[in-house]
Amino acid sequence: MKILLADQHRDMLLMYRALLEQRGDEIVTAFDGTHGELVSKIINADIPRVQSSQLLKMARDRRIGTVKMVNAPGVSGTTDNTEQHVILFPFFPEELFAKIEEACPSGKACGGVDDE
Amino acid sequence: MAAIFVLLTVLLGIINVIDFTLATQDADRLTQIIAEGRGLFVDNRFDSDRIKPDGMRGPMGPTSPEMPDSLRYFTFAFGSDGSVQTVSFHLTAMTEEDARQWAASLRQENTGWTRLSYRYRTYERDGATYVTVIDQGRELISAYRILIISAVGEAVFLLISFGVLIVLSGKLLDPIEKADRRQKQFIAEVEHNFKVPLTVLNAGTELLERQHGATEVSRSMRGQLRKLNALVGDLGRLTLLDEGKTDRTAANLSSLVQSAYDQYKERLSVLTYQLEISSGITYEADAAAFTAALHELFENQVKFGRSCASCRLFTEGNRILLIFANDAALPSGQYDQVFDRFTRLSNAEGIDGAGLGLARVREVVKAHNGRIEASVKDGIFTVRISL
Numbered sequence: 001m002k003i004l005l006a007d008q009h010r011d012m013l014l015m016y017r018a019l020l021e022q023r024g025d026e027i028v029t030a031f032d033g034t035h036g037e038l039v040s041k042i043i044n045a046d047i048p049r050v051q052s053s054q055l056l057k058m059a060r061d062r063r064i065g066t067v068k069m070v071n072a073p074g075v076s077g078t079t080d081n082t083e084q085h086v087i088l089f090p091f092f093p094e095e096l097f098a099k100i101e102e103a104c105p106s107g108k109a110c111g112g113v114d115d116e
Numbered sequence: 117m118a119a120i121f122v123l124l125t126v127l128l129g130i131i132n133v134i135d136f137t138l139a140t141q142d143a144d145r146l147t148q149i150i151a152e153g154r155g156l157f158v159d160n161r162f163d164s165d166r167i168k169p170d171g172m173r174g175p176m177g178p179t180s181p182e183m184p185d186s187l188r189y190f191t192f193a194f195g196s197d198g199s200v201q202t203v204s205f206h207l208t209a210m211t212e213e214d215a216r217q218w219a220a221s222l223r224q225e226n227t228g229w230t231r232l233s234y235r236y237r238t239y240e241r242d243g244a245t246y247v248t249v250i251d252q253g254r255e256l257i258s259a260y261r262i263l264i265i266s267a268v269g270e271a272v273f274l275l276i277s278f279g280v281l282i283v284l285s286g287k288l289l290d291p292i293e294k295a296d297r298r299q300k301q302f303i304a305e306v307e308h309n310f311k312v313p314l315t316v317l318n319a320g321t322e323l324l325e326r327q328h329g330a331t332e333v334s335r336s337m338r339g340q341l342r343k344l345n346a347l348v349g350d351l352g353r354l355t356l357l358d359e360g361k362t363d364r365t366a367a368n369l370s371s372l373v374q375s376a377y378d379q380y381k382e383r384l385s386v387l388t389y390q391l392e393i394s395s396g397i398t399y400e401a402d403a404a405a406f407t408a409a410l411h412e413l414f415e416n417q418v419k420f421g422r423s424c425a426s427c428r429l430f431t432e433g434n435r436i437l438l439i440f441a442n443d444a445a446l447p448s449g450q451y452d453q454v455f456d457r458f459t460r461l462s463n464a465e466g467i468d469g470a471g472l473g474l475a476r477v478r479e480v481v482k483a484h485n486g487r488i489e490a491s492v493k494d495g496i497f498t499v500r501i502s503l
Contacts, residue, residue, distance in 0.1 A: 009312050015319030022326055071311055088352075089311035090345050093322040 155191030155203030
């Protein structure tokens with residue numbers, strides 16, 4: 001599976017890149033959605049700059065599975081109803097893996113984006 | 117404030133009752149004098165026990181020597197043959213005929229007040245029924261003045277007290293509110309700033325285990341990380357409740373309690389358990405938050421129950437009551453401090469937990485306009501929620 005990991009925390013990218021690569025996934029990392037070059041590798045579009053929220057929408061429009069990593073989900077542990085696959089900080093690796101499987105059952109392209 | 121108001125009202129009430137009682141006693145003394153004078157207020161009828169001619173002093177202080185002439189009264193004698201005789205008539209506010217009719221209406225009575233400010237007495241003399249009525253208007257004016265002054269004084273006192281209370285309460289409560297705000301802010305910041313580092317540590321531990329194999333050390337780290345994750349999760353949920361974020365809709369509490377119990381049924385089976393849920397109890401509730409609170413309460417029973425526990429949901433009047441109980445090695449008393457954050461009771465030693473579960477339950481109950489209290493009686497720890 002090709003996975004784009006976008007997060008502003010380098011340590012997060014370091015750890016989860018290593019873990020996901022161990023699973024055999026092809027990982028592209030970005031500190032934020034403005035790394036259009038990296039983004040374009042996933043969504044096959046020429047996009048110079050894009051914020052994480054726009055990236056998520058573009059991915060969904062192209063039917064690319066996304067997992068949104070959030071800090072404060074909302075009222076009672078639920079999130080905005082338009083979000084399908086969301087994982088709350090702090091989480092364990094197996095929880096993220098499960099979310100990725102849930103969001104990307106086709107195994108084609110998937111993105112994990114920190115929406116902080 | 118309520119206690120002071122009640123005390124002041126009782127005190128002023130007693131003063132006014134005494135005042136009116138004395139006024140009544142004074143009036144009765146005068147009517148008694150007139151009765152003994154067979155309807156006449158004659159000064160040579162006074163004896164030394166009542167009024168001394170030189171000083172005109174009575175039991176309640178000096179009496180004016182002008183009183184026999186200034187007193188307004190009348191007396192009529194009603195014979196058994198139906199005759200009516202005017203014994204005395206010293207009123208100017210009505211005719212003698214009107215007074216006679218008034219006296220006739222009082223023949224069957226004994227003594228009392230009539231027409232607000234007149235005191236009367238009926239008595240038998242020489243085979244006739246005498247009715248004496250005296251005017252006590254001036255004396256009662258004084259009593260009424262005291263009543264009005266005490267009522268107005270109490271109202272003014274209350275207004276001033278409220279004003280002082282409002283001014284002072286802000287200053288007194290301000291430090292407490294600031295401390296509470298700081299604590300909540302701290303918890304929110306801890307919760308926020310711990311999340312990503314914890315996630316990184318979770319991933320790092322997993323990575324090390326995959327690279328080098330799981331060891332006792334790595335397993336111990338995982339265990340501690342799970343506790344930290346749970347703690348940060350609890351803090352996060354508390355923060356949301358502090359912000360008052362609930363999503364209340366019509367919820368079937370009976371179903372929520374049953375569902376929560378079903379998830380803990382197996383773990384609670386080690387206890388002698390009594391479950392009583394009245395059906396069809398609904399309430400405007402945030403189902404998710406309420407369910408989380410129920411889970412905390414059942415979890416508490418799993419952790420701290422020794423041999424028996426119970427859960428009851430029922431209505432009492434217009435209130436919904438939810439009562440959790442389990443035996444506990446604690447002395448009897450009120451234990452509301454158990455709802456404070458990071459507070460654990462003496463029986464929690466050696467049992468996992470950060471002391472946030474019941475704090476969260478209280479926040480959920482408060483967010484639902486309910487009340488919660490905890491107590492121990494005869495070795496039974498009870499959490500009582502009232503909605």
